[in-house]
Every structure is written in structure tokens, then in C-alpha cells.
Amino acid sequence: MGKIKNNKKKQSRHNATGMQTNAEVEEALSLQPIPVETILPLIAKLSSPDANERAWAAAGASNLLMHDAGTRRLMLSKNLIGALVERLTDSVHEVVVEALGALRNLTVVGGDEVISEMYNKNVLTPVAALIPALGTMIDSMLSGPATNGSEQEKRKTVWDWADNVISIIWAMSENSEKALKFVNKLNIVPFLMSFMSNIDKVPPKVIVAAAQCIYTLTDDNPDCRAVFVKNTDYIKPFMNILTLDVDVEQELLIKTLACGIVINLRTVIAPKASENDFTDIHNAVLPVLSGALGYDLQKASVEAAAAAQVVNAQKQEPDLSKPNQPASTEEQALAAIETRLQTLQLALELIANICTESVEGVEEEEEEDWKDATGDDDEMEGDEDEDNLENGNQDDKKNDGLDESTMREMEQLAAASVETPMDLSSHPIINILISTVFPALINLATPTPLSFPEQIIPTPVTVAPEITAQLATTHLRAIEALNNFLLTMADAVPGKWWYKHRKADAEQCWTWLFQQAGAVAGKGVQVGAEEKGQEMRGAVLDAIVGCLWTLARGLDSNVPLSDFHVPALMGAYSSTASDSMRVKAIGCLGVIARRQGAIETNKVIGEFLINLLKSNPSAEACVEALNAIYDIYADAEFDYDMPVFVQGNFNHELKGMVKMTRFMARNIDRRKNRDLRTRADEAVMNLVEFIKYKEKERRQ
Template sequence: MGKSRTKRFKRPQFSPTGSCQAEAAAVANGTGEEDDGPAAELLEKLQHPSPEVRECACAGLARLVQQRPALPGLARRDAVRRLGPLLLDPSLAVRETAAGALRNLSACGGFEVCDDMVAKDIMTPLVALLRECSAGLDSNDLSPQERKDQDRDSVENVANEAVNVLWNICECSSRAVSIFNKEGCLEIVLKYLHRFSTSVDLAVSVAYCLQTVTEDNPELLKSFGDSSLHVLESALLCPVTSMEYILLKTLVAGTIWNLKDIIPSKSQAEIINAILKVLSEVLEVNAAEMVIQMKEAETQRLKTTAETEETLEKANGRDLVEDDEMEEIPRKRKVRRKTFISDLLPSTDKELRETMALLTAQQTALEIIVNMCWSEDPSDDEWEELSSSDESEAFMENVFNECSGQLLSPLCLSHEIHTALTNCLIPKKVFEKTAFPDSVAVDICSRNPAWKPLIRKMNTIQCRALVCLQSLVSLLDMEHLGGAPALQALAQHLSQLLFSQSDFAKHADFLEAISSALRALLQTMASKNIPQCMTPEQLMTLCKAAIQSSNIGVRVNVVSILGIIGSVLAKEHDVLETLKAIGCFLLEVATKDPSLVVAGEALDALFDVFADGEEAEKASVQIKLLSTLKEFQPVFKMKIRKEGRSKYSPDQLCVLDNVRMNLRRFVAYQETVEKRLTS
């Protein structure tokens, strides 16, 4: 139910608009030392009799909480208790900015801040606000003309901010999830979701929230009746009129997957097919083409505006004036020169939002596919920790279980999932997403500051696709992946991706993703006796660069890859020097890596490489494998005893203890090998 995550998505945050924007920006520009001053002043203004002053104070706090040094001061001054009552302020504008401030606080403050918000009873006014917004929207559900009513739009905006606060807090606090269950929040947010045809932004926020609260929450699942499921089904099958609807359908697909335990077995295959059909359609859209079209649309608007202005110049002749002359000659016709064309251009925000929505949907789709292939280990909520920075590095930071370096705990794929994955061509579409982002699209985005975040999003999708590929390779039958030729081509593709960047070791998120995929693929190929694709030179280049990474998952992966390829080479001829290089490298890692998990993986790799084979036996003697391991054996045992309980989980200690016992047996085996070769 409750989540124990250590990393979170970087959330879209509330940005003040209107008359309060300047004041909010002025507060945000303050230095860390001055944070306590503005905080005190803004918090005092929350009690001002004027709603405009209260609104501006909330807007200022919304900007201020985004500065981490300001958070302790706001906590000391009890900002949550002061903002809470304003969620029910008579002014809708104050409600919206107060909810926006709490949204930013919950997004920027992390787990401790969210827990503190729940402890200070923010859920009481928040739930009351959600109920009032629901009632307000219901009462205004009238004609299209009344749809344009400003109050109604304001109620939707308030509801959207409130749902985002609810989502953030529930993701961090099991107590908040319990309150969500107890207070019947499901019914409220489903009413919001039901409005997806007219309020897609609100529906998307609700879908994010539902995907969070339905995960590992059996108590809530009991509340889903036929009417609730019907709302989700309607949203899943809604027509796509914009990329926001693609994102909505993807999030709803993830929510329905979380509800799989309450779906009758006779409907399982149908539901799984429906989910994967949506995900397949999402992955099929070419985001790079959207970026290029976005640029073409802007270029066309620029050309049209220039032509229009040229026509106006000719028509107005001497009446044309500069902007700075306008106040002096108020009766003159005000026409801007070409230097102001950018001011006349229609906003490209819509295209940018559309593209970002698509990329987010594709990222989410890949994450859902991984969740369909694997179950979470209770000690490792990696998939929760998804990201982060816009999101790559934090996702990759903990994605591998340090016991074994594997991603999550494998499930046996059900027949329904296996069939749906292959029928919807999911492996093919995931493979396509592993390529580097289109260079033309990247170049376009790099030239426009507003579009630069799209580059990072595209890189994140590549990393997600690589992790997703690892899951599919590990679980699908070789035939469903295209057989041996397809696996060899895939291995070649991954090698080209890896070595196409001379500085690949600097990109930790990419390196962890691709090394995990490569590890799974090489293991599958080795088990099927399919020839490997990496040369010894490439292999050692990868290992020497990656072993310097601070990321434990990367180090575990590369020593595992070395063990897989080394064990295959040990069965061949004329590989003595290569085996010696592999052995020396693994010995170095096993005896010197600061992490016992990596050291244990390196020892396991040594056991695999030197377990059998004439040349492996010769290599082991020449690199003094036996004497080194005998010397290291008591050190390894002592480290497990000394560091075990303080640094490693019970599962990790169990794996390390197995490695310790295997080390003893391997040393005994090597003693017989050395006696035989030296006698």
C-alpha cells in the first residue's frame, strides 16, 4: 500500500500567473540567507483581509518552496497549518494558489515533508476541497455556453491543483493512502476522471493519482465496483484528439493493470490485450517526426507573419512608427516593424505540450510493460524510484537489486501476457525505441531553449526501452524474439550503441540500462549456444571503463558480462591470453571493490570462467588464481561478518553467504587442478 521510495519523478509544478507573478518571482530571486525574511512576511499576509493580498502571498510561497534552503524556515513557521485553511478560502483564486503552493511543497520537499504535511492534518481540508470542487463542477454541468463560465474554469483549475497535491502526498505517505481509502476519495476522483472529454488536464492528473494509489493497495481494490471499472474502461477507449489523450489512455492502462487481481479470470485475456493494444499504439507514434513538424509549423508561421507585416508596411507607408514613438504619437496607427515579428507569432506552447505528453506516455508505457513482466521484490522498490531529474539518473540509481544485479524478481509470464506481447509486436516496438534519438530532432530542440527538455525526455525513453528490452529477452522464448539470427543482430545493435560513444562511461544512466540489456541477452545466447558478438578488445574496454562507475548496478553488470563471455571462451581453443586477462581483471575487482555485492559477483564470475576447460586450467595456474583466492578467503569472510548487518539486506547476506561457501569449494577444486598440472 504505502510506498517506500527513495526517488521520485520530477513533477510539473504550479507556476503563479496574473498580477501576483512579479511578486512571486521577486521572492524566488532572494538568496538563501534571506529566505526566512520573505517566508515570515508571506506567511503573515496569508491572514490579510484582502483576497488579492492572500493570493499573492500564496503565489510567493509557491515560488519560495522550490528553493530547498527555504524549507526548514517554512517548517519552523508552520507553513502547512497556515496554508491548509486557505484551501477552503471564499476566493477561488486564493484556493488555487494555496493548493499550488502545497503542490510545490509536496513535490520539492520529499518524503519527510509529505509525511509532515499528513501529520499536520493537511488531508482534512484537502479532502473537503476535493468534495466541494466535485459538487461545484456537477452544479455547473449545463449548456455549452455555461461551459465558458469563468467560475467553472476556476473550479477545474482548483481541482487540478488539489489532485496533484493528493497524488504527491499519497506517493510518499502510507498514512495518506489510508486516509484516501477511508474518506472515499476514490469516488471523488473518479467523478473528475469521468469528465475526460471536456477536462483532459484534470483527467490526466487524476490518472496519475489513481496509478499511484491502486498499486499494492488491496483495501482500495475492494472499493472498485462495476461503475468504477466502467469509468476506467471509457477513458481507456476514448478517442484520441490530442497527445494528452494518448497520455491519459496510457496512465489508465497502468491503473487497470494494478487492478488485475479483482478482474475475473475469464476476462483476464481480454483486459491484457486491451492494455497492450493501447501501449503498442503509444509506442508506434514517432516523436521525432512530431518535433520536426513542430519546427516546420513555427517556420511557416514566421514566414506568414513576415509576409503580413510586409503587406502592412506597404499599405501604411508613412504611418509606420517604431514602438518607442507610439506614446508620443497616440493617434498614429501602431504597426510593428519586422524586428518585432517574434512578438506577433502565435505561441508554440500547444505543440510543445503535445510533444511532451507523447514522450511522457511512451516512457510510462515502457514502465508498464516492465511491470507486466516482473514482480517487485519487497526489499527493492526500484520501479517506484523511477526518476528523478527529468528522470533518467534517479531511475537508474537503484534499478538493480544489489543481491544479484538483476532487475526485480522474475515471474513466469502467463500465457495471456506472452500472447498479447507478441501479437501487439511489443518486442519490435521496444527494440525501435532503444536507438539514439533522431539527430535532426535533437538539433532542432537544442536550438530552442523551450524545447531543450525534450532532448532529455528522448534520452530517458531510450534508457527505459533498454531496461524493457532486458525484461523481454529474459522472459520471452527465443522463437518469439526472432530466433538465433535476431538475437545476434540485437547483440550487434547493442554493441554499436555502446561503442558509438567514446565517453559512454560518463553517461551512468545509459550505461546501466544498456549493460543490463546486454547482460540478459548474452546470458540467453550462452544458454542457447549462440555465438557471441563482442570481441575480447571491446569486452575489456567496456569493463575497464565501467568498473570505475560509482553505480553498483553498472559494476555488477560488467563483471557478470565478463563471466558469461569468459565461460563461453573457456570451452574454445587458443584463448589462453584472453582468459588470463579476464581472470586478472576479475581478481582485481573481487579483492579491491568496496562493495561486497560487486566482489561477490566477481567471485561468481571467476567460478564460471575457471570451472572447466583445458586452457582455463592453464590460465588459472599462470595468474596464481589459487594463492590469491586462498589469501582473500578469510578477508571476504571477515568483511561479511563485519559489514553485513550494517550495510546489506538479509537477502544480500544470503547471496553473499552462498558465494562464501562456493569460494571454499572452488578453492578445493583449484587445489586439485594445480596438483594435477604441476605433478
């Protein structure tokens, strides 16, 4: 049972221009590649003695890079990166600006391999060399107003230059550890802070780029954090941004990024706060983040589909004679929707992480208990125990049952559920989570007609693939945040207050999750969710099953069960290739099976788990199924123990699995997967003890 941890590195990067941010989705547009006869002369002109031709070629390359994946691969094969890097030291300013734009576009659509190639071709050195002169120009611009039209145009060029420089540094820092180490040595924070300290004088797109860069640099990066420790005044602009009233997409993104930066720097802002307790910071950012969740995805999808139809009808081959074409009204509308969706994703991620911090300490303690229980020995103890089991030799002096952490979980849960006299709905953070965040998560997790491609093989091109990708990611982030909300309410809030005092909400959430699972699966997990182009269906389904598991734990197995729920969870296990989803389905079934007064349900789940173990499942599934059985049948007093476990001869079945499970555990490489090996060793050790415990239990 796990929380959703920080996942910002896995998100598609924000692009303030609204250009495509996911190369695989972009490739689905199926545009015809530009012929090599067009590309080769263009790349050759990057080295032309005529500065106008060099600038034109760089602008044309920037345009073509966004056209389709085939054209992009062809251009890269002709050493486009090397040619553009050379132009960064061009003597003509316009050429440098256009080359920067092309390289910036590559960081947006190129993917990790292209960014790695850019680093290997030393793109950061000439980019960094541009910063001093750029900083001087910007300082001059910020010191006084523009006086005429030509000066305004010059300033626009400088802002474009700054936007591209920062965006390249940011994208490479986010996707390459080597690049991050390089950037750490540049002392770039003062340059970036010059924008954040003058948000009323700098165009929003540049503020967005600077904030994105700082957000990435402050994420688990001690070198950058040290800069803020030495310059505590740098934190003030971000705290000021949190208080601004905004209503424009880019401004809202800036405000959300400021929240992320403040959270990243929480140990700098509140150095004396106890571990995992940053209540004041969370009180400051949570109202901003919850406010960012108020967006109608259903309406946005309708508007995006209408705008995309117009754009697709007008789509033409790029005109290299006019490489810099202004965006149409519909393209601007799509860009605004995409920006808003990316703001949502960031806000959801930050809310999920706030919830994570509140339960992190509990889970870390559990991990330490596991390590203490199993130690580091590579070979399992207990071969003698196995022989004793096979020979029927029971040693009463042996441990009578499982270790306390697994055998007494139900008692621990009960002890944690003592009713609290406090009305926790008045607590500022809990109140926002319950009253604002929870209903918003339900809305944002609900699919729209544009959220997933139709389930036809091969997957068809959607009307707005960029928006479809962003919608699906938004749904996934919402479900992940919901899971962490449910975990917080189960593990961090005293007495499981929400599950008791908002029981109707919890029960409705259970029913709603099954409805969403059906909508996302569509024609079925096997048919849709794991086919090419349908991967996001599988990811969202995985997250939904995780929420069901968490919710079942919070409700103490008293879930509003319908006839199809248990078969659906079994079907989720059987039809997916995802170990993560299998483990979550087993975990959820394990909690449901603990219900008293539901012997037939317990029998169905118990037999499912026994048959699952006999089928030689993956190590992850095997460990989860064993632990589920230990919890379900931990006590002979449970009303289902005699009619199901005893009369079903489950203990005999488990005896026959000892060798198989020990073999499973020993085949896990401790060096490659230490956590799984530790859990597997513990599960196998507990299997031996559990069998003896159950045999002795009814003799007493």
C-alpha cells in the same frame, strides 16, 4: 542477474500544466532569486482583511514558487505553507482556489521534504474538507449543459479547483506513506470515479489528474483495491478508455494511465488467474502501450530546442501585478512535448513490468533455492574445511563440488534451450513485443542532441533543462524495458525462441548497445557520468551494461565480440563508483569467458577476475566475481581450463582468498542486508568446495 522491477515511485510526477517537475533541473536555470523585500509583503497580504489582496497574494505566491529554488526556499522559511493552509478555509472561494494552486505547485517542485512538511502542517485535512462541496457542484454541472458565458467561466473555475485538489492528494499519496494512509480513510475513490465515468464531459486535465491519482492509489494498496472488489463496475470505465481512438497528448496519457490502472487491478479483474498469468489483461493493454511508443524523439528534441530558445529570449522577472499570465505558443509546445515524454515513460514502465511478471516466478524459485541452501545461521560453517585446504588434507568423503544450482548452470541452460516446434511469432503478446515494442525501444533509447548536458565542469545550463531531464529519463526507461524484454526472451519464452529465430536482431542489439554506451559516456564515465549534473549518463550506462549481460546470457555467450568489447567492459568496472554497474560488468564478462575456441579471451577475463578478487572489492563485486569463476571453470573438459585455470595456477590463488572472503561475508549485517549476506555466505561456502573439486577433478 536481475529484472528491472516496478519503479513508478521514482519517476518525476506528471504535471498537466507542463511546469517543471524536477527541482534539481529547475535549479540549474540559475535565475536570480526574488529579493526578500518583495516576498515579505506578499506573504503578509495572505492575511489581509481584503479578500482581493488575499487572492492576489496567493496567486503571486503560486507564480514565485515556480521561479527558482532560492526564492522557493526563502518563501518556505517564512512559513508560506502554514499561511496557505489557513487560506484553504477562507470564506471567499477565489482565495481558496488560488491557495490550492500555490500548494499544488509546491507538490510539483518542492520535493519529498516539502511534501513531508505539508503533511505535518495538516494540509490534507482542509483539502479533504473541500471535496463534498466540490462533488456537489460537479454533479450539478454534469447533469446539464452550461447556458451562458458566465456559467462557462464558473465551470472553468470549478474544474481548476478539482484539478488542484486531486493533484495535491495524488502527489502527497505518491510521496508519503503517512499521507497515503490518510487518503485511504477518505473514501475518495467514488469522487475520482465520477470523473472517469464522464470523460466526455470533463476537461482532459482533470481526467489526467484523477487517473494519476487512481493509478497511484491502486499500486500495491490493499485498502484501495478492496474498494474495487466491492464495486466492480468501477473497472468498466477504464476498459472502455482502452478502446478509444485518441491523437492528443493528454488523451493519450489518459489511455496509458488506464492501462496502468487495469494492470494494478489485474487480480480484481481476473481473480481466478493463476499466479503471474494475466494473459488476457496483457492482451488488452499491450496494443495500447506499444502504440504509445510511436514518437520521434529526434524531431521532438529539435522542436523543443527551437521553442526553448524563444522562451529563454523572452524570459522576464515575474510581474506580481499580473500573477496569472497565459502561456505563450512556445511554452505550450514545450508543455506538449513534456507531456508526451511522460506518457512514453509510463508506457515503457508498464511494458517493463509486463515482461517482469513473465520471469518473476523463475527468479523467486531461485531465491528460495538460495535460502534453503544457506539457512539463517549467522556464523559460517566450513572453518575445518579451510584448515584442510591449507594443510593439503583432502577428504574424499566431502562434497566433490559446488551445489547443483551453481555447478550445473550450463547444463540447465542447455536443457532449457530445447528447440520448440511452435512458431512463437504468431503468439499475440510475443508478436507485439518482437515486431513493435523491440524496434520502438531501440529508437527511444537512442540519445538526441538535447538528451544530456555537455560534459564541462561545472555542468552548463542546457537550452531546455526540463526537456533534457525528460529525454534522459525516457532513454533510461527504454533501456530498462529492453533489459526486461531480453530477460523474457531468455527465461520465459520456450527454447529461447527469439535468440535463435531472431539471432540477427540479437546480434545487432549487442553491437548497438556498445555504440550507445560510447555515445552516452561521451568523454568517459569518470569525467562525465558521475559529475554533478551528469548523473543520468551514469544511470543509463548502468542500464546498458545490464542489457549486455542479459543479451550475453540469451545468446549463450555466442555474442558477436569485437576486439574492444572486453576491454570496454573491464573499463566500465574500473571507472565507475557504482556497485550495480560493477556487478553487471563482471556478470557480462563471466558469460563471455565461457566461449569455447577463445582461450586468449578467457585468459584475459580470468586474470581480470582473479586480480579483482585480490584487490579487496566490495561485497557485491566479490560475490559476482566468485560465482563467475565457478561457472567459467566448472568443467575440466572446457578447452580453456588447462591452459588458463590450471597453468595459470588459479586454484592456488583462490586458496589464498578463503580467509579474505569469509571476513567479507561476516562483515555484512544480516539484519540490514539479508539477501547479500545469504549470497555471500553461499559464495564463500562454494569457494571452499570449488577449490577441492578442482584439485580432485584432474586426479580422477
